[in-house]
Every structure is written in C-alpha cells, then in structure tokens.
Amino acid sequence: MNEIRTIGVLGAGTMGAGIAQVAAEAGLDVLIHDPISGATERALDRIGGFLARKVEKGQLTEAECASAVARLQASSLLEGLAAAEVIIEAVPEDLELKRDAFRRLDAVGAATTILATNTSSLPVVRIASATTRPEQVIGMHFFNPVPLMALVEVIPGPRTAPAVADDIALLARLLGKTPVVSADSPGFIVNRVQRAYYLEACRILESGAADIVAIDEAMRGIGFRLGPFELADVVGTDVNLAAGTAIFEGFYGEPRYRPCLVQRRVADAGRLGRKTGAGYYDYADDGTRGGPWTALAPAVGGGPRIAQIDAAQIEARILAVIVNEAVSAVADRVASPEAIDTAMQLATNWPEGPLAWGERIGLTSVVHTLEALNASVPDGRYRIAPLLRALADRGGSLFAARS
C-alpha cells in the first residue's frame, strides 16, 4: 500500500474515540461513523476535551491541537468512510454485530481498503469470512486507554495477506505504538498469558491457602503494580470473567483456562469492581481502597483449615503458571518469545517479560513448582508445556542469542 493518509473508524465509543484521537494527533485524516444518534458528536467532544487538557499541560501547542481537531471528520453515513485506506472497526464485542459491520464495510470500502478489527476476543478469521476480501481483513488490537497504551497486537487471520500485516504494523508505528504480531488464537498474546496471573491467584484463594490481601501484597512485592485482585477490580470483574470464559471456550474447555468459582461469585453478586464501588475489595466514594470482601473466600474455601502459604510460595506458584503459559504460547506459535515479553511488559506493566523472568529464576525451578502443583491437583490445569520441560532438561533458552 502507498502511504496511509486517511483512516476510517467505525464505532465512536471508548476505543473508537481513542483510536481517532491518536490518529489525528499523528497527522492522519480521520473519518468516524457511529450509527447511534449523537455518539460521534459526543466522541468528538471528548477528544476535544482530552486535546485541550494536553495543551494546558504543555504536551501540545494550540496550533497542533487545532490541526488535530480539524483532521477529525464525523460521517453520518457508513459510506462516508469510503475514502479511507484503512478502516478500523470498534463496535461492541459481539460476533454477529461485527460480521454484519464487516459485510457492510466490504461493500463500502474501495477494493484496496484494509479492514481491521479491534476485537479483544473474537477470532479474526470468523469476522473476515463475512467479507469477500478475507485477505485484506486483520486484527488491530489496541489497549485502553488508547492514547496512553503503547502496545498494538497485529493479528493476521489464516487468510490475511502478509503485506496487509506489514501495512498495519507500519500504521501502528505511525500512531506512535509498538506493534507485535500474534497468531489468531484465543486471547491472542496478552489476554491469554495474563489469564495465568488471575487464575492461579483465584485457585490459591479458593483453596484457602492464602487470602486476597496476602496474594495481592505478595505480587506487588515482586514488582507487579497491582495484585491480581486489585487488577480485576480495575478491569471489571464481569469483563474479566467474560474474557476468561471466551478463552476457556475458545480452547474447547482446556483445564488451564477454566475460570474459578470465586470469579463467578464476585461478578454474580454485582460486585463488578471499582466501577460499582465494590469488587474483591470495597471502595470509598473517593476511590480509596477498603478491605476485601470477607464473604467471598470462606464461603467457597471453607471446610477444614488448610496450611497457609507464605509470600514466597504465592509468588513462586503464580510465576510458574505464568511462565508455563508464556512458553505454551511460544510452542503454539502464537508469537515469538521476544514479542511475548514485549507485549506483556507494554500491556500490563509487568516488571519483566515472563519468558526472560522464567529463565532468570530458572526453568528447572519453574518445572519443580509445577510438578508439585500437578501432583496435588492432577486435573490438567498444571500440565507442563512439553517445550518448557525440554528446555529445563537441556538447560536451553527460548532466546536464540542465549541458547
């Protein structure tokens, strides 16, 4: 493709507005369409407000702000996106809604137009197959809030032309983002590897071996900005459970991804996290974190009291499960080891990439931790990735330069 000058954005919600903002700031012309009355106008108002605040903070000049605003153009009709070289879809996460949107974009876009989806969890190939041009359909997964998050997962489907992935990686760079390429498989890179962080924490909680506060403190103690339960409260316990369920189902019930009952319980109770003032923790009106929801753990983890594990054991368990998941993503050819480590650090602010971290603490020690867990709960959730075992056995590295 020649230079990308104009992008189209379909859906002017949280993500569509963020994508439009960064594209306009990067000097691209942006056409935005949303069929819901008033949605595009509200998005443009919000973007204007964000840009004005950047001027106040000295991050943008008045002139840069004015020209970014001038590059944003609302379109009342979908056909108005036709002039774009790339159209990025950011409509709600519903497969039929997205397939319908792509069917219509296919009819509207020029023959060379690339159609990108910002889906977090749906297979790109299923969206692409709604069009007559699956070779020009790709995933372009931004993270929230778009202006602040550096990562974009570029997700070619099995039918996407290689040149399209190159064009989208280039576009991501134009927007000031770091692209990493991921296979079109459940959870892509970030949502898949991050499952391990939440799930092992929930399993520890459910077993009664440690409580919410101890687990969060342990993980903060080794450099995670938020513990797994604090993070789930930021993401939304409902959103987090839905993402986890989609990955579990996407892998046909693989035990490694089975959601925990505590996740269901907290969401079913309407404790959806910070947005409802209560999740795993209670929150004051000013957002200050209060104590944990004490009704949660005893109800599901009650019964005979089991031995408590200390911070070092909590850390070792959660890290081992994360490393196993990251290695399994390499083995499944989801992405390169470098891409996985970059993605996890940029999207989650983890102190170290999971693979480099695993090699630093020692893959043999990771395997030993997993073997002990697998012996105590032999239902497949702790099955060791064969590649991890092989690397540990021969003292190898995933990173070519080190092996």
Ligand SMILES: NC(=O)c1ccc[n+]([C@@H]2O[C@H](COP(=O)([O-])OP(=O)(O)OC[C@H]3O[C@@H](n4cnc5c(N)ncnc54)[C@H](O)[C@@H]3O)[C@@H](O)[C@H]2O)c1
């Ligand atoms: N919010 C996040 O944290 C986040 C992060 C990464 C990816 N995503 C993905 O981005 C996509 C959008 O999420 P969001 O949080 O911006 O949602 P949102 O609800 O904030 O915005 C969706 C927008 O789409 C519009 N819309 C509804 N039906 C439409 C249609 N048929 N055609 C065009 N527009 C339509 C709505 O009016 C709304 O403005 C989803 O696929 C989501 O999974 C979200």
